Each structure stands twice: as C-alpha cells, then as structure tokens.
C-alpha cells in the first residue's frame with residue numbers, strides 16, 4: 001500500500017528550510033540545477049528548484065555564476081553516466097577556485113550503491129549525494145552541508161513513499177509535467193529503472209486534480225501526465241479508478257486544453273484506455289508505445305510480456321478508434337545474443353506500423369539487471385551496423401509521413417522562439433509534431449494558432465500561420 005511522508009517530517013523540513021533561508025539571507029546565493037535523463041527527472045528538478053526557491057536561492061545560468069550546483073542524474077545507459085562523471089570531474093577546478101561552492105548529485109544514478117560509493121571515494125569535491133527516495137529532505141541535507149560543514153550521502157530506499165506538497169518551481173511555460181505515479185514494477189531484464197525508482201505508487205486523484213487546477217490558474221493549458229508505466233495508474237490504490245478513469249477526470253478540468261501522457265506499456269494498454277483517449281476531447285491523439293524489439297524470443301528474454309502479433313494488434317485497435325493518432329516508440333538494438341533474424345523482426349515492425357518517430361538505443365549493460373549476466377556473443381561492430389540500418393529505415397518512413405503533411409492545417413500551441421533561429425517560432429500540433437513558422441507580430445508563447453504546412457523535412461515541419 002502506498003504510504004505518504006508524514007506531517008511531522010514535512011514540518012521538520014519546513015524548519016530546516018527556514019534556517020537555511022536565514023543563513024543565506026542577503027547573500028544573493030544562486031543555484032544551478034542540471035537535469036539528465038527523462039521527464040520524471042525534469043519534474044523532480046522542478047521540485048528541487050521549488051525547494052531551493054523557498055529557501056531563498058535565486059537561479060544561475062552558468063557554473064561560474066552558481067554557489068550551489070546540483071546534477072540530477074540518469075542511470076538508464078552507460079553513456080548517460082559517463083557524461084555526468086565527466087562533467088562532475090571537471091567541477092574540481094571550480095571548487096578549488098571558490099571553496100564555498102556546494103556541489104550536489106542526486107537522481108537515479110546516485111540511487112545505485114556502487115555509484116554513491118564511487119562519488120564518496122573519488123569525487124571528494126562533491127559534498128551532497130542523495131537518491132530518488134529522499135528528494136524531499138533537501139532542506140535538511142543543505143542545512144547539514146551549509147551550516148554544519150558535513151558531507152551528506154543519503155540513498156535510503158524508503159519503499160513506496162510519496163512526498164506530496166513539495167513546492168514546485170516551473171518555468172512559466174504554457175505546458176507542464178505532472179507526475180501521477182512513481183516507480184516501476186515491470187523489471188524488463190535490461191532496465192535499471194525499477195532498481196533506482198522503486199515500486200509503482202500512484203498519487204491520489206485529489207492531489208493530481210488540485211495540482212493541475214493550480215497550474216491552469218497560473219496560465220498552463222497543456223499537461224503531460226507522467227509515469228514510467230503511466231497506464232498502470234491506480235492499480236496500487238483502492239480509489240476504484242484506473243488510468244482511463246483518471247484521464248476522464250482530468251478532461252473535465254475547466255481551462256485546460258490539452259492532455260498528453262507517457263510512457264504506456266503495451267501490456268497495460270486497456271480497451272477502456274483506448275476508448276477514453278478517443279472520447280475525451282482534450283486528450284491529444286498521441287501515443288508513445290515502446291515495443292523495444294520485434295522478435296518474440298527477444299521480447300520474452302526482455303520480460304516484456306507481449307508478442308509481436310499482440311503489439312501489432314494493439315496498434316490496429318488504437319488506430320481503429322483514433323485514426324489520426326501520432327505514434328512513437330522506443331527500440332533497443334543489440335540485446336544480448338540478438339541474431340540477424342531477430343533484428344529483421346524489429347525492422348518488420350517499423351515497416352508494419354510506420355511510427356511518426358522512433359527513439360532507438362544500442363543496448364547498454366546495466367550492473368545488477370538480469371540481462372547483464374548473459375554472455376553476449378554479438379560484437380559492438382555488428383550492433384552499430386544494425387543501429388545504422390534501423391536509422392536508415394526509420395528516417396525514410398519519418399520523411400514520408402512528414403511529406404504527407406504538406407498543405408494540411410494544424411492547430412498549434414505556440415511554445416516560443418526556436419532555439420536555433422530567433423526569427424522563427426515553434427509550436428506543436430495535437431499529435432505532438434513540431435512546426436516552425438516565421439515570427440509574426442501579435443503571436444506569443446501560449447497562444448493557439450492555426451498553421452498550414454508548406455515545407456517538410458525528416459525531423460520537423462514548416463508552416464505559415466493563417
């Protein structure tokens with residue numbers, strides 16, 4: 001059963017927060033929070049910023065401008081971990097130059113005991129390490145490092161606890177992430193997430209609705225409901241409400257215009273959920289539905305609990321009810337001992353479904369997962385060659401799908417200036433596709449406009465606002 005952080009602990013944190021606030025008052029202290037990994041981590045970083053802001057911290061744009069640096073880390077692949085270690089290593093000079101600088105590491109990578117140990121032994125300039133289960137105790141940790149000069153390392157696994165009512169600092173975007181559940185019970189054999197995020201636990205309906213209503217009152221019109229396995233929402237609660245039911249409740253919130261959600265596991269994609277998506281006007285026609293591999297024997301070795309045929313059948317049932325749905329997926333290439341024939345099944349699924357976009361990854365061995373124990377005979381060269389072949393196939397499909405958008409009109413939520421060109425603005429279609437359009441007098445972030453597509457490429461669409 002899901003437990004909540006008790007009022008007593010919340011009161012303690014409020015006290016620590018007030019003490020830190022007093023300590024840094026008038027010192028113009030600034031923090032930099034850098035996020036690696038997925039949207040769950042982005043959302044956690046918003047809560048970290050919320051707690052820091054409540055303690056009186058402002059925010060820095062760069063390392064050299066910051067008095068406190070927190071890296072919120074990801075453990076899903078080795079590359080993500082290497083990047084964090086490299087960046088943290090480089091901070092040693094900054095710490096020498098400015099000894100009062102506090103460097104902290106948190107998130108999924110730190111939740112692994114061997115990693116916390118590496119930091120403790122080899123990265124002495126890091127004074128704060130905390131895991132995913134104790135995020136809400138940041139005021140206490142900061143109090144200990146700042147005022148008692150202690151080095152804090154806390155990766156306690158407080159199984160199944162949800163911390164509500166943490167202040168959240170958001171960027172003022174018209175869009176917001178809302179976590180509706182935490183953790184994962186699926187234990188796909190390649191994946192570290194269940195070990196670093198704990199078991200599935202759902203937030204109560206009331207807390208979710210209150211949070212979204214509050215966001216709407218502050219100008220947000222689009223929310224993305226988050227969970228590692230979001231469509232398992234409610235299974236651990238006795239609210240009598242599943243994810244389909246939750247969508248229907250959120251759909252009733254006045255002033256909200258768009259609802260998205262991720263990530264859905266194919267095995268939990270119920271008929272009721274497909275119907276709710278089709279019937280709720282605010283739920284956007286977009287579905288991220290990872291299939292990971294096309295071969296049944298690899299799917300079984302991955303512990304995904306569906307076959308290729310079941311996946312393809314699911315996709316046709318979704319498309320039958322939501323014909324304009326945009327589909328995206330995740331694929332792993334090179335799972336241990338994947339054969340050429342197995343890999344060809346993955347390509348077969350890409351051709352059969354024709355996803356709008358595909359996030360593909362080369363298998364990365366994660367310490368402590370069952371797949372890490374498999375003696376893998378496939379060479380890295382072979383894996384990279386397959387990965388390139390997959391990209392070639394999918395790039396062609398993505399391009400064909402985008403080309404078919406030429407001349408069509410879409411409603412866009414304007415998200416702001418393009419990152420690469422200040423004369424261009426970007427927005428997203430109901431299906432979640434990015435559309436660029438020339439900056440236009442009177443159109444600003446948060447507006448809803450209609451654009452006609454007049455140019456396309458593999459990754460994005462270009463349009464003219466009508």
Ligand code: SAH
Pocket residue numbers: 076077190191192193227228229263265290292330331332361362363364365366
């Ligand atoms: N809960 C989501 C997302 C998990 S992490 C889901 O079940 O789909 C995001 C993606 O990273 C996964 O979908 C998977 O494709 C990829 N991934 C996870 N572990 C990996 C590993 N060890 N090596 C390579 N890719 C991995």
Ligand code: SF4
Pocket residue numbers: 184185186187188191192193194228229265
């Ligand atoms: Fe990892 Fe599988 Fe859970 Fe996704 S569903 S987080 S891939 S264990």
Ligand code: F3S
Pocket residue numbers: 036037038039040041073074075076108109192193196197
């Ligand atoms: Fe990475 Fe943790 Fe997300 S491992 S993908 S940040 S849940």
